Amino acid sequence: ALRAVIKVTLLKNEPTGKPITLEGLFVGGSAGSAEGKLMQSHPLSLCNTSEDERQESDFISIVKLESPERKVPQCLPLLHKARLALERGAQAVIFDVTDDVNAKFQLPESDSLLRPVVLMQAADAEMLMELVNRNEEARVRIDIKREDPKWPHYD
């Protein structure tokens, strides 16, 4: 799967602030670029029965997935949740899968994801969630990570 580069700039530091660079993994078939304001979505907000208010501007949703032991009602398969978030206007969706390592198996290669869906975990995901927790408004830019070409070894 293609890797994603996620550059995060705190709105209070714009325009001069140096972005924080993090990494994630694109869900197959959704790799691409996106930019927007970071907005948290509660896992239950991505169910058919609930509607998140329409955000006014470009936003990127971040969803912290809980460990299965927490028995959060699943209401929809993860792929449908990702699609629902995009249909509600998200420019991209980031899933923090740190506590739900099997989430990636619920997100197979798909051509039905019209915009980027990225899986993040561990330190990179925690950095992002800490910003959310402190309600520090931030802009996020997602791009495909360019891998350095591996030159053949010459003697």
Add this chain to the structure above:
Amino acid sequence: IPGVSSGCQGGCLTCSDYNGCLSCKPRLFIFLERNGMRQIGVCLPSCPSGFYGTRSPDRNTCTKCRPECDSCFNKNLCMRCRAGYYLHLGKCQESCPESLVCSDTQRECVPKCPV
């Protein structure tokens, strides 16, 4: 109770630091509260204005009223409309039927004053 972290507010059955309440104690409604960029779950005995409660076996949720409705009993029964709309038969309309007039104070379609 497993999954209940110290950060749990009253009413939560399970919760986490980042998402707040994930499930509520019996009879309470889970409301997804937006505060800036954060959206956390909170457990309430009833839903705030602008939302209505829906009970189901696995969870009770608060769902938003229609955009033109300020306060509703359910999706199809509004109780008070937004400014510029008028309540008629439980629905919010931009104008009233012939036999009625629009009352801006009550935001309702009301009978015409007898002449």
